[in-house]
Amino acid sequence: MSIFTQTYNKTLRYTTLGKFFGLATVGLTTLALTACNQSNQTAQAPNAEKSETASVATTNTGEKITAYTSTNVWGSIIQAVGGENVDVVIAVNDASQDPHDYQATAQDKLNISKAKLVLVNGGGYDDWATSLAKSVDNKPVIINAVDLSGLKPADEHEHEDKHEHEHEHKKDHDHAHHHHHGDFNEHVFFSLDTAKKVAEAVANQLANSDPTHKATYEQNAKDFIGKINALQTTAKMVGNGKNINAFATEPVIGYLLDDMGIKNITPTAYIEQSETDAGVSVKVLNDTKTLLQNKQAQVLIVNAQTEDATSKQLVEIAKNTGVPTVSVYETFPTGVNNYIDFMTKTIDDFAKAVHNTPATASIATASTAIASTASSTK
Numbered sequence: 460m461s462i463f464t465q466t467y468n469k470t471l472r473y474t475t476l477g478k479f480f481g482l483a484t485v486g487l488t489t490l491a492l493t494a495c496n497q498s499n500q501t502a503q504a505p506n507a508e509k510s511e512t513a514s515v516a517t518t519n520t521g522e523k524i525t526a527y528t529s530t531n532v533w534g535s536i537i538q539a540v541g542g543e544n545v546d547v548v549i550a551v552n553d554a555s556q557d558p559h560d561y562q563a564t565a566q567d568k569l570n571i572s573k574a575k576l577v578l579v580n581g582g583g584y585d586d587w588a589t590s591l592a593k594s595v596d597n598k599p600v601i602i603n604a605v606d607l608s609g610l611k612p613a614d615e616h617e618h619e620d621k622h623e624h625e626h627e628h629k630k631d632h633d634h635a636h637h638h639h640h641g642d643f644n645e646h647v648f649f650s651l652d653t654a655k656k657v658a659e660a661v662a663n664q665l666a667n668s669d670p671t672h673k674a675t676y677e678q679n680a681k682d683f684i685g686k687i688n689a690l691q692t693t694a695k696m697v698g699n700g701k702n703i704n705a706f707a708t709e710p711v712i713g714y715l716l717d718d719m720g721i722k723n724i725t726p727t728a729y730i731e732q733s734e735t736d737a738g739v740s741v742k743v744l745n746d747t748k749t750l751l752q753n754k755q756a757q758v759l760i761v762n763a764q765t766e767d768a769t770s771k772q773l774v775e776i777a778k779n780t781g782v783p784t785v786s787v788y789e790t791f792p793t794g795v796n797n798y799i800d801f802m803t804k805t806i807d808d809f810a811k812a813v814h815n816t817p818a819t820a821s822i823a824t825a826s827t828a829i830a831s832t833a834s835s836t837k
């Protein structure tokens with residue numbers, strides 16, 4: 460059985476469960492509405508409450524280590540390594556919340572003050588979490604995924620303060636989705652190599668805090684890394700010698716495109732202009748439309764969490780010219796609740812799009828290799 464078949468079955472089940480738990484969470488969220496969130500915008504309040512319910516749901520026995528992180532994507536990696544010995548508190552759990560726009564609450568500070576470990580994305584993605592972790596009396600260990608990734612050029616670190624300042628300045632009046640800090644793509648959670656490094660770092664830190672379970676953390680990290688290795692093999696097969704070009708309205712999954720062997724041909728002008736308040740100029744937008752109309756791009760990638768008029772236009776053109784669109788996410792979409800399933804779903808969506816057949820069928824020729832890799836890591 461291929462890894463895709465297994466994932467499909469799982470995904471179907473999660474969809475049903477996700478709906479059930481989704482409803483349950485809404486109930487809890489309403490009950491948990493607290494005064495400390497009153498100053499926040501309505502759109503952001505549910506996340507603070509969810510992080511609260513998350514910590515309540517896994518009651519601390521006094522034995523468990525509390526870890527805090529910004530998004531459920533990172534949270535699931537801590538959970539995979541820490542298992543039942545760790546309580547993971549997550550700020551952004553809601554698929555409708557753009558993590559870039561998240562504004563920390565008093566509850567976040569309280570949660571961080573109780574944490575031994577704080578995992579941040581870094582690179583300007585969730586600077587609030589780093590600031591809070593440095594501000595509390597009970598200093599947690601901070602793991603910074605961007606720093607660990609080794610993907611960020613050294614010279615871009617120097618400019619970070621300046622960019623952070625710009626970010627802060629814009630926050631209050633601008634809801635644009637700011638990604639860029641120089642040319643660096645900070646979405647390192649789509650870097651499978653980085654996920655492995657983070658799992659290792661989390662295992663080390665948990666073992667430091669809780670030496671009794673050192674072997675468990677190491678084994679869990681090893682299992683997780685084995686699954687990522689299998690995913691990397693699967694990913695390679697998507698673009699495998701097929702010369703696939705993609706147009707992406709945002710740089711979100713750049714690292715995974717590299718793993719899949721899909722070339723990103725998004726014009727630099729589009730990338731730069733899309734990050735400005737003015738948006739993409741008519742000329743650049745027309746050039747982009749041509750890329751889709753001529754099918755120079757064989758797949759269109761949009762961020763499902765930040766759809767706007769421009770991306771909707773491009774989706775419409777892609778639809779009319781028969782170019783498949785793949786939606787990507789920065790936190791788990793409905794029905795997905797762990798990192799491996801998140802990456803598998805994303806890779807699977809691309810396989811379906813570019814092969815124009817269900818992934819299980821299109822990858823069938825290579826399924827023996829996938830199955831052996833997958834089973835060797837179980």
Ligand SMILES: [Zn+2]
Pocket residue numbers: 559638646711789
């Ligand atoms: Zn983003």
